[in-house]
Amino acid sequence: MMRLPTFEHKRPASLRQAFDLLKDSSEDSLLVAGGTDLYPNMKRRQCEPRTVISIARIRRLKRIIGNQNSGLEIGANTVLSDLGADPVVAKYYTVLSEAATQIASPQIRETGTIGGNLCQDTRCNYYDMSYEWRSGVNFCLKHGGNVCHVASGSKRCWAVFASDIAPACMAIGSRLRLASSRGERTMPARELYQNDGAAHLRKSKDEILTDLLLPPSDGLISTYLKLRRRDAIDFPILGVAAAVRLDSKGNCRYAKIVLGAIGSCPVQVAEAEQILLGKRLTQDTIESVATAAYRVAKPQDNTDLTFSYRKSMTKVYVSDALTKLAAKAEYS
């Protein structure tokens, strides 16, 4: 059995208290919300913070306000089961609801938060082994070593970002609010990420993700499909988040496809927009978008199943997601 290392546990009751704690100790402290990602990582000694600052008591971070017309403001401490069960999210931002309800297990969804999901660590077959195993083969680029066991000779880490929520947020054009003792800022969800497995988050250590901001729904039709070995518990080895808005003639006036779990950050299929905008969701356009997604998907050999299978499934899943949207559009 793997045990947690020793650490000091702080439980601020407000954002202000959390900012002060982070200011005093940001070099050797880490935030925790539900702990379903951080604590297993600490057990594997992937990180050993001296202080863990729990934001779970901060009530301001656990709320869902607004509606589909104004847009929704969802606090970062909202647990995945509440996100999945919210009727407005399910009806108007379906991609988020479908992503949330497919994560892990009921127990983890009751504890794991949106903020923790969006800021979770990257994963890799080599990195996610015990400390002893990793020390036996030499530590990798992601943890103090100078070798990548996935792509030897690589100067960068290829660990995979396997969040289900992040691609869903990006597909519907969500923004994120981050705050620190220096003030707050908002940015498009896609700007939180960069394609480097060892440094995938573009935020400073003292910043807390406080809210997920959803735009007005405005006729959004969306869905999330997830590939994994088992139908429960498993992380995605491919996630496809698809969203469209159609005009009165059924032509796309908004279209986004975002792929998850195939790289160190979610990948937006830029060509999808070019192909779909102004067109109907016919079999031909769907086929062209699926082919474009297949081209940009470059999974590595560092998660479950083979990378060639995961790449080939991109085409199938994108095609299925758009076919599902076309059927939804017909009945809406």
Ligand SMILES: Cc1cc2nc3c(=O)[nH]c(=O)nc-3n(C[C@H](O)[C@H](O)[C@H](O)COP(=O)(O)OP(=O)(O)OC[C@H]3O[C@@H](n4cnc5c(N)ncnc54)[C@H](O)[C@@H]3O)c2cc1C
């Ligand atoms: C068996 C198992 C299966 C899983 N399956 C999936 C899956 O299928 N899909 C999936 O997406 N995830 C999966 N996860 C990962 C994880 O459970 C979820 O992503 C969960 O939402 C993480 O939320 P948390 O609150 O527990 O995060 P925590 O563990 O509390 O935090 C995770 C990271 O985010 C940081 N953090 C947390 N909150 C904030 C914040 N507000 N601002 C800034 N930083 C913050 C922490 O410092 C930490 O680095 C799985 C985990 C396990 C153990």
